[in-house]
Amino acid sequence: MGDLGERDLWALAGAGDPAAFGALFERHARSVYNFCFRRTADWSVAEDLTSVVFLQAWRHRGDPLRADSVRPMLLGSP
Numbered sequence: 327m328g329d330l331g332e333r334d335l336w337a338l339a340g341a342g343d344p345a346a347f348g349a350l351f352e353r354h355a356r357s358v359y360n361f362c363f364r365r366t367a368d369w370s371v372a373e374d375l376t377s378v379v380f381l382q383a384w385r386h387r388g389d390p391l392r393a394d395s396v397r398p399m400l401l402g403s404p
Contacts, residue, residue: 327345327346327349330346330349331394332350332353332391332394332395332396333391333394334346335347335349335350335396336350336387336391336396339384339387340387340388340389347383347384347387350383350396351380354396354397354400355376355380357397357400357401358376358379358380358400358401359372359373359376360372361401362375362376362379379400380400383396383399383400
């Protein structure tokens with residue numbers, strides 16, 4: 327799935343493909359964690375927040391993607 331674009335992966339995840347969502351997680355988990363850590367200065371809280379971010383993304387995986395990447399959505403950008 328590494329050769330698929332993020333719009334394609336998001337569409338597959340929305341259709342119920344957990345491997346597509348996993349690929350998106352692999353691409354963005356580190357940047358989400360780093361974003362959370364920079365704001366909290368707490369490793370444990372950053373890990374928890376990263377989990378929350380991806381849980382919310384999973385819950386909204388059927389929503390249309392507004393950008394060419396899921397990263398803005400994960401980091402709270404419109």
